Amino acid sequence: MxxxxxxxxxxxxxxxxxxxxxxxxxxxxxxxxxxxxxxxxxxxxxxxxxxxxxxxxxxxxxxRISTPYKLVSRENTTKRSVVRVAGVPIGGDHMTVIAGPCAVETPEQTLEAALMARRAGASLLRGGAYKPRTSPYAFQGLGEAGLKILADVRDETGLPIVTEVVDAGDVELVASYADMLQIGTRNMQNFALLQAAGEAGRPVLLKRGMSATIEEWLMAAEYIAQRGNLDIVLCERGIRTFEKATRNTLDISAVPVAQALSHLPVVVDPSHSGGKRDLVLPLSRAAVAVGADGIIVDVHPSPETALCDGPQALTGSDLDELAHLAATLPTLVGRTLTPAPQPAVLGV
Amino acid sequence: MxxxxxxxxxxxxxxxxxxxxxxxxxxxxxxxxxxxxxxxxxxxxxxxxxxxxxxxxxxxxxxRISTPYKLVSRENTTKRSVVRVAGVPIGGDHMTVIAGPCAVETPEQTLEAALMARRAGASLLRGGAYKPRTSPYAFQGLGEAGLKILADVRDETGLPIVTEVVDAGDVELVASYADMLQIGTRNMQNFALLQAAGEAGRPVLLKRGMSATIEEWLMAAEYIAQRGNLDIVLCERGIRTFEKATRNTLDISAVPVAQALSHLPVVVDPSHSGGKRDLVLPLSRAAVAVGADGIIVDVHPSPETALCDGPQALTGSDLDELAHLAATLPTLVGRTLTPAPQPAVLGV
Amino acid sequence: MxxxxxxxxxxxxxxxxxxxxxxxxxxxxxxxxxxxxxxxxxxxxxxxxxxxxxxxxxxxxxxRISTPYKLVSRENTTKRSVVRVAGVPIGGDHMTVIAGPCAVETPEQTLEAALMARRAGASLLRGGAYKPRTSPYAFQGLGEAGLKILADVRDETGLPIVTEVVDAGDVELVASYADMLQIGTRNMQNFALLQAAGEAGRPVLLKRGMSATIEEWLMAAEYIAQRGNLDIVLCERGIRTFEKATRNTLDISAVPVAQALSHLPVVVDPSHSGGKRDLVLPLSRAAVAVGADGIIVDVHPSPETALCDGPQALTGSDLDELAHLAATLPTLVGRTLTPAPQPAVLGV
Amino acid sequence: MxxxxxxxxxxxxxxxxxxxxxxxxxxxxxxxxxxxxxxxxxxxxxxxxxxxxxxxxxxxxxxRISTPYKLVSRENTTKRSVVRVAGVPIGGDHMTVIAGPCAVETPEQTLEAALMARRAGASLLRGGAYKPRTSPYAFQGLGEAGLKILADVRDETGLPIVTEVVDAGDVELVASYADMLQIGTRNMQNFALLQAAGEAGRPVLLKRGMSATIEEWLMAAEYIAQRGNLDIVLCERGIRTFEKATRNTLDISAVPVAQALSHLPVVVDPSHSGGKRDLVLPLSRAAVAVGADGIIVDVHPSPETALCDGPQALTGSDLDELAHLAATLPTLVGRTLTPAPQPAVLGV
Missing domain, CATH: 3.30.70.1140 (Phospho-2-dehydro-3-deoxyheptonate aldolase; domain 1)
Incomplete structure (x- = not known):
């Protein structure tokens, strides 16, 4: 000081x-x-x-001179971490694709989206059962019924599931279904939730607050780490700026900056940052090329009837393009695409 | 549309x-x-x-053409609301001062700060027992012990208490002590908390998220209103911008803008917006002059040893200056300073 | 360092x-x-x-430890400066109103607007002959013809004129008509223009860049000062943020902050910051109450046909309200409204 | 409307x-x-x-419904443009590297930097003779002497030169030396300069204003186009946000967004956006992968003694890494690296 x-x-x-x-x-x-x-x-x-x-x-x-975070800092842990989600690695030399529908709506829609996710190169399935929505009049998610759908689809497809939790009181329930807990941008400084997630025994995907500095983001991760859980993956999902041509401004530099400051893996959400289908593929390419440890992408079988964020969901031939880039681009930055696990039944 | x-x-x-x-x-x-x-x-x-x-x-x-909030909108309720906190009015022709320490530390410090608040013209006492802090290593508040201190000080001074709640699971407990619940900037989109506050039977002070648009702020208020609680006071406390000379940028225009869009009262926090003691009085003058329904100000008997936000707490002769401006400036905008209630014992 | x-x-x-x-x-x-x-x-x-x-x-x-500006800093010149524009003071114990049309359109419109400015309490007339417009298809100003109109109206009304210059090559010409040169927000870092203004022998009104930090603003003033011209008035006119409910976000805290760092007077433009007529009076009150050395306000005889920024121009009874606040509010912060000079003919 | x-x-x-x-x-x-x-x-x-x-x-x-720019819009010109700088193409299927020192300091430093630029895969040489600097006390560039050095180095290396012009009055002089005029971020709305550049008979590299929306950037290009010059290349160089870990926030999404709205080529400046050497290569990879038409990179033979922006200049083995990525990555997005022209003497 x-x-x-x-x-x-x-x-x-x-x-x-x-x-x-x-x-x-x-x-x-x-x-x-x-x-x-x-x-x-x-x-x-x-x-x-x-x-x-x-x-x-x-x-x-x-x-102030020293960094205010300790456990997640690279000062003390110079080796970059690999976080495993039901065996699927994120970090190190891996490039991992997480994909799925923004919201779980029906069993059919979720299964179909999970198959689309696999087709696009994903090894983890995302999907929201608890949705934080700006408007109280918007669809708020199916709750536990949605978690059950996700668990069924995991059984069928073999893809471990990543799903959001929005209240400290729900952590135990969500953790009983999910392979990885997601904490969303609006809750990045919901400290009760961070602490509960730190004790839930599940890896955590921590989205950056829409106006959080990188330092504040690492401090939020420190809240989770302090409760004994170091299986944290950071997710850059765009920040709020004056520019309105995109939903948020993807802060692509945050990836190498956070990787230099912290040993935690960093993934990018090209769907929520741009907010438009046409931007998802270019931003995914940028994310992989900049050195992200993974990407998390919205897909939906019929975006025009999606209950949440349809305009940014990939569908149809875009999935094959995503699969192609996920298979080829990582090698240029010394990484390999994480393969999807097989469903248990196939292993019989 | x-x-x-x-x-x-x-x-x-x-x-x-x-x-x-x-x-x-x-x-x-x-x-x-x-x-x-x-x-x-x-x-x-x-x-x-x-x-x-x-x-x-x-x-x-x-x-989109229509406003997405209904209950808090002025479209349907053209008359501006008056919210009463244990009888103390905010809104209408009143200008109400809320003051107190950022954090409750000891009974002595809290009582002394409450007396300072009275001296400065306050009719409501603020003080935090649950503190959301960026760092997990910073003082997190006394919890229920702090609420008890606040209740005792209310008995002694007659000032109703405004205190923050940071988790939906704590709302019932906090509401059993507090006269008004405060929801802080980091929790403005903690929807579970908003909904719980909507059912708590207490008026709510809703701080604007540090990067929330005015529309999102009103949508957050709508979450509370939708649960049947329309006793909501909006609090502008500075937004996040590129400027680093101040802790936040006080968006003074948000006061008339929010008052035109919503019937809810709007108060200003000159302490957290500027983050510096020297700015509190000028910004308080600006807030009253622009037409705010009140101000909420940090005071502390010994800022240099405060456990939270000492650099922005008023003390000493600044309190008299605040009292002077609170007594004189409101008349210029057609308002009257809300007088402090008397302690029960004085009423005997 | x-x-x-x-x-x-x-x-x-x-x-x-x-x-x-x-x-x-x-x-x-x-x-x-x-x-x-x-x-x-x-x-x-x-x-x-x-x-x-x-x-x-x-x-x-x-x-870096030291401030990078010297001549405009309060470190070396602790006394606050008074800048005189053809005898009319800005700074010190004065509160000075500058008013006029955004753009000079015709002799009649300009004269009428000047009389409105007097009615509203102004002692200086603003009006643009060279207009920097975002679109090349928008009205770009009358150029020298507009300067002549301003000069004629000055003769008739006695109000010294403040007018914008947008290119270093125009400074000499504009200075031959104007009593004060205005440098607009888009040109705050047009260094050739700043240097030319520093040599023009006229006081300068320097608007803050719409995304300039206070430090950069003072550095821009230092460019002018370095050429020997210390008659500089700073003008806060709103900064660019994520909030779109107002044209810009008036950074009201910038007034006391800049006054603490620099000895130069600081005025506020409530018209361009809010961008809406309804906000001009509240923001003017906030500006005077926070301690600004003056305000600069758009007025127009018929805003609905104005060629530039009509929606923010005051007219009709708003002028009397502005005059009223300009006459009463400054005394609360230890200032006096600067009276308008009389036209020469009246002095006979 | x-x-x-x-x-x-x-x-x-x-x-x-x-x-x-x-x-x-x-x-x-x-x-x-x-x-x-x-x-x-x-x-x-x-x-x-x-x-x-x-x-x-x-x-x-x-x-407002229609776009306010016409000549640079893709609505009327659906085919993407190729701009040629002394024969070197930018746009279409090309990926063009522009490199050189931030400021021209000496003939030796400039020549050495130009050779470094070639080594890094550049086909155009950048270098500033007129430097817009925030501080009046910082190095302001060599002026015409710098232009002469650039011209000599062009003769020796065969690389056409891109150099900044900061005042309308200098355009003719700078255009007499330069192959491409650069307009910097602080001058993006210096309309006199834009118009002069529109008449100079040279292609223009137009940097985005540090807080300009994409729409305003295209409007600025329209100013140049309106004077008959459609040889414009847009340059994204980072925008100003609340995040301070990087000098600016590279708005990587602006590349596909601007390419969708306008037929003009779009290049990225990874040096000024990040402001740190360590970020230049990752951001260059992101730029190429997102589909940029080129990158413009600072190089310097001895960054530690550079008179301007040394901390972000590439040097040593980083140049080979840049050359490697410039040679390999473009093919993944259907582009080819533009080869450097040969010096005339080699062509004999």
Missing amino acids: VIVMAPDATSDNIDSIVDLVASAGGAAYVTRGVSRTIIGLVGDVQRFGSLDLSALPGVADVL | VIVMAPDATSDNIDSIVDLVASAGGAAYVTRGVSRTIIGLVGDVQRFGSLDLSALPGVADVL | VIVMAPDATSDNIDSIVDLVASAGGAAYVTRGVSRTIIGLVGDVQRFGSLDLSALPGVADVL | VIVMAPDATSDNIDSIVDLVASAGGAAYVTRGVSRTIIGLVGDVQRFGSLDLSALPGVADVL
């Missing part, structure tokens, strides 16, 4: 800071510059944080 | 839309312009929303 | 930085913390800036 | 709009919905734009 003094700070101002830091068990080193004096603090940063240093007389600014 | 056709849309494209809308129980009116054709839809907009109109061949854009 | 070393930085890394700084004529002081080492640099910051310090091995971050 | 009426609009309100539109030579079609009436306008939109429709009684909103 570094304290920058105002140009008109007095020697007394400086002395009292040195004393205050000493009384908090730290040490303060003073460097007098031409127009400014700076004071470097050594000791327990957490402790200094509770002193109101920036309000002291003569202080112009207080700069 | 209006559909804008692409320049190369065919007559067949147009005809199928007319048919689709008719089959959904609506009517479609076609207007052929020089370079574009537009189609106006009449009927149940909710119904049309589930058709994937924007994905149909020939469609360039789909424009 | 402070260098933060990476956790794995070696002693050699640190030594080479110390040597490099010494070779550049500076001194480097090393402070070893628990997990990080920081190095404080003393000497010519400009010089250090040209070393690529952040690219050196072991360096995690380089933090 | 569509007018949305307020719920309380009267029949008289509607009738007067119909009349007003008719008197302006257009036709208005009225559609009465359940809660709202909308009016579709047919005729000359430019004309309607000058009526202040949104200020009329009963009007809630006015929606």
Whole structure:
């Protein structure tokens, strides 16, 4: 931690800071510059944080130096992590496709979408049973009935399931069906939910808040990690900016930046970032090329009647194009497409 | 709802839309312009929303016309609402000051802060027992012990209490102590929490999400209203922008805009928007002058040792300045400062 | 300047930085913390800036400490400046209203708008003869013919004129008519224009770029000041954010922040920030209450036929409301409304 | 153009709009919905734009339908354009690399950087002689002396030169040396400069304003096109957002979006968007994979002493990696790397 003094700070101002830091068990080193004096603090940063240093007389600014997240940081764990979802790996040299319908509507629609997901190269099935919707008048998901549909479709297709949980009180129930819990963009700072997910015994897909900095995103992951769960996959899904031509602005740079700061895998959601079917394939290519550990894509057998986000769902021949890029592009960045597991019955 | 056709849309494209809308129980009116054709839809907009109109061949854009919130809209309730918190009014011709410590730390600190709040012109006491913090390593609040402190201080000072709830599972407990529930910026789209607050039998202070549009803010209020609770006060607390000189950017225009769209009262938080003590008084003046129904201000007896947000807490002579502006400025915009209620014992 | 070393930085890394700084004529002081080492640099910051310090091995971050602007900074000039426009003061204890039409269209419209401006409390007349428009197909202003109209109206009404210049090549011509040059938001970083304005011998109204930080805004002012012209008035006119309910988001906090960092006066444009007539009066009240040195407001005799920005122009009884607030509100913040000068003929 | 009426609009309100539109030579079609009436306008939109429709009684909103740019739009020119810079193509099936130093410093540095550019796969040389800098105290470029160095290096290496022009008054001079004029992000709405560039007889590289919408960017291109110059290449270089981990946020989606709206080629600047050397290669891969028509990259023989943007310049083995990706990745999106032209002397 570094304290920058105002140009008109007095020697007394400086002395009292040195004393205050000493009384908090730290040490303060003073460097007098031409127009400014700076004071470097050594000791327990957490402790200094509770002193109101920036309000002291003569202080112009207080700069934090260390990263505020520990468990998810690459500072301490330099090797990049591989998270396994019912055996399916995300991270390392893998490039994993997660696909499925935005919302679970019926058994037929979900099964059909799961088969589309496989066709598109997916090894994990996504699908929402609890949907956070901006409007209280919009379709809110099937709840537990949706989870049962997902579990049935998993049995039929062999694809482990990733599904969203929106309230701490639902975590146990959702975890009893799901292979991976998804925490959505609106809940990235729902700390009760993060903590519950940290204790659920399931890997977690943590979407970036739509206006969260990368640092805040890693802090949210730290909440999960702190409860003993390090099986976390970060998901960049677009941030909110002034540009309205796309639903959100995909922050493609966040992938290499987060990978440099954290050992956790990072995947990209090209469907929610662009919000338009025509953008999904180009953004998927960009995501794989930039080095993402995976992509998560909306597919739907009949987008025009979808109850949620139809305009961005892939369908028809786009699935084959996605499969093609997922098979060929990863090798250019030293990765291999994660193959889909087989349904148990096929293994007999 | 209006559909804008692409320049190369065919007559067949147009005809199928007319048919689709008719089959959904609506009517479609076609207007052929020089370079574009537009189609106006009449009927149940909710119904049309589930058709994937924007994905149909020939469609360039789909424009929504009506506001998506109903109960909180001024379209149906033109008179501006007054919300009463244990008898203390917010809205109408009142200008109400809410003040208190960011976090409840000890009985002494809370009582002292409450007396400071009274001195500053407040008629309601704010204070957090459950604190949503970006870092899992920061002080998270005293929980129920904090609520008990608040209740004791209410008895001593007569000030009804406003306190935050961060999880749907805590609503009942918090509501058993609090006079008004606060929902914070990070939880503005925690829909389970909104719905629980809608059923709690207490007025709700709903902070705007740090990157929520005004429309999304009103939709979040609609979630509460839909459960039968219309005692909602909106709170503008700064939005996230590129500017880093302030903690957030106070969107002062949001006050008149929200007041024009909704009948709910709108208050301003000058402490969290600026994030600096020096900005609290100027921003409070701006808030009252722009026509806000109230302000909510951090005060603390010793900011330099505060466990939360010390740098923005008012103290000392600033309190008198706040009291002065709260007493004089409202009359210029046709309002009167809401007086503080007396403690029961004084009423004997 | 402070260098933060990476956790794995070696002693050699640190030594080479110390040597490099010494070779550049500076001194480097090393402070070893628990997990990080920081190095404080003393000497010519400009010089250090040209070393690529952040690219050196072991360096995690380089933090700049001093403000990069000098002449406009309050560090060196603590007293707040008063800028005089043909005798009319802006700054100090004054609150100055500038008003007029967005664009000069005809002599009649301009004269009528000037009389409206007087009625509304203005002591300076604004009006654009050179209009920067997003579309090449929109009205681009009358050019020199518009300047002549402004000059005639100044003679008739006594109001000094403020008008925009959009190209360095036009500065001399515009300065030969105008009492104050306006530099618009799109040109805030048109450095050739800033430099030409710095040599034009006229005070300058510098609008903030729509996505400029306050620091960049002050740096732009420094460009003008560096050419010898310190008669600069800063104008906050709204910044670009995700919120679309208003044309721009008025950053009301920028007024006290800029006033704390710089000795230059700061005025607010409530017309362009909100973009709607209904917002002009509330935002004007907020601006005066927050402590702005003035406001600049669009007025128009017939907004519905205005060639530019009609929807935000005040007219009719709104002018009297503006006059009323301009006369009463400033006293609450220790200011007095600047009176309009009289036309020369009246002085006879 | 569509007018949305307020719920309380009267029949008289509607009738007067119909009349007003008719008197302006257009036709208005009225559609009465359940809660709202909308009016579709047919005729000359430019004309309607000058009526202040949104200020009329009963009007809630006015929606523009057509794109406001014509010459650069894909509506009228469906085939994607190829722009040739001294014979080197950008657009179509080509993927073109532009590289060079941020600023021209010396003949030796420029020549060396040009050879590095060739090594990295570039067929065009970039380099700044006129530098727009945020600070007036930073290096502002060599001016004409820099242009002469560029011209000499072009002769030696055969690479046509792309260089920035920052003032309308300099266009003729810069065009006498340069093969392509660059207009930088801060000048995207310097309309005098755009118009001068439109008449200069040279292709133009138009960078997106750091907070410009894609629509505004295309409008800026329209300014150039309107003066008869359709040889325009758009350059996405990152937008300003709340995220501070990168210098700007590369809006990778802007590439397919702009390509869908306009027939002009779109290139990406991975150096200025990320602002960090480590991000240049991943972002270059993302740009090529998303379908960009080219990339423009900073290279420098000794970044640590660069006078401008050293931290983002590629050097050493990174150049070979760039060359490798430029040679291999384009084929995956159906493109071929544009080969570098040979110096004249080699052609003898």
